[in-house]
Amino acid sequence: MNEEYLDVPLIKNADKNRFELITGTYTTFIEFKERGKKIWLIHTEAPEELKGRGSATAIVEKTFVYLEENGYKMVPLCPFIAAYLKRHPEWLRLVDKE
Numbered sequence: 187m188n189e190e191y192l193d194v195p196l197i198k199n200a201d202k203n204r205f206e207l208i209t210g211t212y213t214t215f216i217e218f219k220e221r222g223k224k225i226w227l228i229h230t231e232a233p234e235e236l237k238g239r240g241s242a243t244a245i246v247e248k249t250f251v252y253l254e255e256n257g258y259k260m261v262p263l264c265p266f267i268a269a270y271l272k273r274h275p276e277w278l279r280l281v282d283k284e
Contacts, residue, residue: 191244196252205252207245214241216249216264224282225258230266246270250277 190209197206204215212233219226227249232242246267253260259282262268271277 190239191241191248194244196245196248198252205245205249207241207248209236209241212236212241214245216245216267223258224261225253226261226263227267228263230264242266243270250280253280 191207194207194209197208199206199215202215203219204217207214212235214232214236215230216227217229217231219228230242230246232245236242250260252258258280260280261282262271271281
């Protein structure tokens with residue numbers, strides 16, 4: 187993960203159904219749907235100003251850690267997250283197999 191994001195906390199914004207990473211005035215987010223201990227990761231978006239600086243990768247990594255620490259399984263619907271999982275198959279342990 188880019189060191190710029192190491193100390194930036196992941197926010198689970200239940201009102202907006204998204205995980206957020208706030209850097210200065212910019213917000214990178216992953217939209218999700220949650221039912222029980224299963225989360226569908228729907229869409230990842232980084233502001234134009236942060237594209238290419240690792241904010242989307244950072245939020246994916248922080249979200250995966252959050253899911254694992256809190257006993258969630260995920261359904262990766264977002265193409266960016268699916269691509270990340272292909273490069274990092276160790277995280278496939280979080281994918282819901284049902």
